[in-house]
Amino acid sequence: MQQFLINQQITKLHCDLGSFVKLSETFDFKVYSNIALLSNRSLTKIYQSEIESFFAQAGFALQIIELEDGEQFKDLKQVQKVWKELFNLKFDRHSLLINFGGGMISDLGGFAAATFMRGIDFINVPTSLLAQVDAALGGKTAINFGQIKNGIGLFVNPKLTVIDPTFTKSLPEREILSGFAEVLKHAIIFDSKLFSLLDSKPFLSFSLEELVKIIDRSCFLKMKTAEQDFLEKNQRKLLNFGHTLGHAFEAISLKSKKPLAHGEAVALGMLLESRLAVTIGLLAKADYLQIEQIINRNYVFDLDGEIKVADVLALLQFDKKKKANEIYWSLPQAVGRAVYDQLIPESEVESVVNEFMLGNSKNVI
Ligand SMILES: NC(=O)c1ccc[n+]([C@@H]2O[C@H](COP(=O)([O-])OP(=O)(O)OC[C@H]3O[C@@H](n4cnc5c(N)ncnc54)[C@H](O)[C@@H]3O)[C@@H](O)[C@H]2O)c1
Numbered sequence: 001m002q003q004f005l006i007n008q009q010i011t012k013l014h015c016d017l018g019s020f021v022k023l024s025e026t027f028d029f030k031v032y033s034n035i036a037l038l039s040n041r042s043l044t045k046i047y048q049s050e051i052e053s054f055f056a057q058a059g060f061a062l063q064i065i066e067l068e069d070g071e072q073f074k075d076l077k078q079v080q081k082v083w084k085e086l087f088n089l090k091f092d093r094h095s096l097l098i099n100f101g102g103g104m105i106s107d108l109g110g111f112a113a114a115t116f117m118r119g120i121d122f123i124n125v126p127t128s129l130l131a132q133v134d135a136a137l138g139g140k141t142a143i144n145f146g147q148i149k150n151g152i153g154l155f156v157n158p159k160l161t162v163i164d165p166t167f168t169k170s171l172p173e174r175e176i177l178s179g180f181a182e183v184l185k186h187a188i189i190f191d192s193k194l195f196s197l198l199d200s201k202p203f204l205s206f207s208l209e210e211l212v213k214i215i216d217r218s219c220f221l222k223m224k225t226a227e228q229d230f231l232e233k234n235q236r237k238l239l240n241f242g243h244t245l246g247h248a249f250e251a252i253s254l255k256s257k258k259p260l261a262h263g264e265a266v267a268l269g270m271l272l273e274s275r276l277a278v279t280i281g282l283l284a285k286a287d288y289l290q291i292e293q294i295i296n297r298n299y300v301f302d303l304d305g306e307i308k309v310a311d312v313l314a315l316l317q318f319d320k321k322k323k324a325n326e327i328y329w330s331l332p333q334a335v336g337r338a339v340y341d342q343l344i345p346e347s348e349v350e351s352v353v354n355e356f357m358l359g360n361s362k363n364v365i
């Protein structure tokens with residue numbers, strides 16, 4: 001079972017970044033022959049002194065592998081760079097990789113570690129809100145393959161995920177909002193009480209103390225689901241809500257002048273997939289309106305006007321929930337309850353996407 005640790009006490013004391021730096025007090029690094037930290041240049045610059053202190057306390061020489069920053073680099077080329085550096089650093093099967101960053105780093109680093117010499121241990125230290133509430137937990141690792149989001153990957157758990165909410169202090173507002181989209185997803189699928197909390201004010205006005213509680217609840221919901229159905233044969237499929245259309249919009253937007261952050265694409269996906277749930281009679285209009293309001297209050301979807309509906313729809317064929325040419329959707333039934341394996345006529349999907357792109361969504365429900 002994957003362990004995870006949330007640094008509530010330290011946050012309450014307003015002490016900075018204690019848990020990562022002091023990780024060697026709770027985790028035994030002595031069993032490893034070698035340690036390296038995987039991150040990107042912007043993060044190693046912001047957290048240089050914390051990273052140096054961590055290595056000193058763990059009793060290892062400072063070894064950092066830096067990747068290019070951005071979703072467009074979550075690809076095989078960067079994985080090869082990691083493998084090459086690990087060989088250069090004389091990594092063996094008793095070595096440890098520490099993924100220090102957002103979901104791009106934990107997804108790619110987990111994949112690189114799990115395939116290096118048939119698999120070495122890795123630890124996730126998520127620094128973005130999105131990675132703290134979702135990506136760094138639950139054991140899905142992946143890279144993108146061309147425009148196919150997370151097309152190649154493995155299910156494999158990190159040894160540990162260390163969550164220190166104080167890292168979010170240096171996150172740009174847009175990335176905070178992006179992270180909240182996955183929290184909102186957990187609320188819509190599982191937890192109407194969490195939804196009411198999120199609905200109580202704009203996402204950006206939650207304090208760090210409130211954020212700690214929100215992260216804690218979100219992690220609990222994610223971990224419980226992932227543990228019950230690690231390989232996503234049933235219940236875990238619910239977590240894909242918002243991601244079928246979301247991934248298609250994300251992949252298309254990455255090639256455009258206005259790339260969406262992952263969470264922004266998920267928020268858009270949740271909006272449109274909730275409309276689909278209404279059209280097939282699954283979701284009541286009143287519940288839909290609650291979902292629409294909270295998304296519209298917190299997100300503006302600034303898409304490149306050049307994006308074509310046909311290109312978005314074409315990408316749906318690579319969705320991982322597809323079986324025998326049918327897409328199986330995970331959709332809300334109410335705020336706090338969802339179902340998986342739902343079929344929807346292609347014409348309905350096309351019309352919901354079309355009407356959104358035409359800015360004519362009023363008539364959908
Ligand atoms: N494996 C899973 O279960 C899972 C779940 C959800 C999302 N994901 C994946 O996660 C990725 C999205 O993660 P993300 O939103 O963290 O993206 P990201 O890793 O690209 O991070 C977003 C940006 O924030 C910066 N950043 C991160 N932490 C920071 C900090 N503390 N201070 C300042 N800047 C910081 C990053 O450098 C980057 O520029 C996608 O690839 C998505 O597919 C995976």
Ligand SMILES: [Zn+2]
Pocket residue numbers: 134182243262266
């Ligand atoms: Zn996601």
